[in-house]
Amino acid sequence: DGGITQSPKYLFRKEGQNVTLSCEQNLNHDAMYWYRQDPGQGLRLIYYSQIVNDFQKGDIAEGYSVSREKKESFPLTVTSAQKNPTAFYLCASTRGRDSPLHFGNGTRLTVT
Amino acid sequence: EDQVTQSPEALRLQEGESSSLNCSYTVSGLRGLFWYRQDPGKGPEFLFTLYSAGEEKEKERLKATLTKKESFLHITAPKPEDSATYLCAVRVGNDYKLSFGAGTTVTVRA
Numbered sequence: 719d720g721g722i723t724q725s726p727k728y729l730f731r732k733e734g735q736n737v738t739l740s741c742e743q744n745l746n747h748d749a750m751y752w753y754r755q756d757p758g759q760g761l762r763l764i765y766y767s768q769i770v771n772d773f774q775k776g777d778i779a780e781g782y783s784v785s786r787e788k789k790e791s792f793p794l795t796v797t798s799a800q801k802n803p804t805a806f807y808l809c810a811s812t813r814g815r816d817s818p819l820h821f822g823n824g825t826r827l828t829v830t
Numbered sequence: 831e832d833q834v835t836q837s838p839e840a841l842r843l844q845e846g847e848s849s850s851l852n853c854s855y856t857v858s859g860l861r862g863l864f865w866y867r868q869d870p871g872k873g874p875e876f877l878f879t880l881y882s883a884g885e886e887k888e889k890e891r892l893k894a895t896l897t898k899k900e901s902f903l904h905i906t907a908p909k910p911e912d913s914a915t916y917l918c919a920v921r922v923g924n925d926y927k928l929s930f931g932a933g934t935t936v937t938v939r940a
Contacts, residue, residue, distance in 0.1 A: 722873075724873075760932040761917070815924065818879055819876070819919075821874050823873045
């Protein structure tokens with residue numbers, strides 16, 4: 719079955735450490751996204767990529783970095799510069815502009 | 831600035847008690863409005879896409895409608911398994927991005 723795999727499901731880090739969240743898709747989708755979800759707030763876009771080796775900042779990119787070296791993979795690094803990194807992180811992909819986003823099941827990051 | 835507002839924030843229903851959720855948007859050049867269902871600890875699951883005013887889509891007990899300023903998600907005779915957070919999102923113009931509302935959390939009691 720095609721889908722989006724995010725790993726790990728839960729991640730714990732100490733403040734000041736960088737951490738990388740994995741996102742892999744086997745849907746053959748060109749575009750991939752990272753969203754952040756906090757309680758009581760809508761999903762907020764961190765970064766997105768329309769094609770391999772290209773990506774754009776979303777609304778809250780500060781303190782995050784991404785790479786898109788392969789079509790299937792879009793890892794997100796949460797750096798020590800991100801002031802409030804504890805959140806639920808969602809990766810998504812889509813076939814095109816008129817298609818819905820398909821989401822993974824998220825990674826819950828806790829930084830203490 | 832484009833905005834998506836969902837109301838109410840939370841909705842508690844008795845099993846069988848029909849109701850509607852609202853998603854209002856202030857965007858220009860709407861390319862699509864999307865409804866998702868999200869269960870606790872999971873990623874959002876796609877329900878519907880609506881592209882133009884007057885359009886309606888149905889799936890089991892859910893029906894989504896679209897006007898020029900808002901969309902409604904009607905839940906007819908809900909069951910406890912319909913309990914979830916329902917999210918709406920809009921795509922504007924040639925953008926690949928989706929902008930999301932904060933969601934409505936629906937709880938259906940047996």
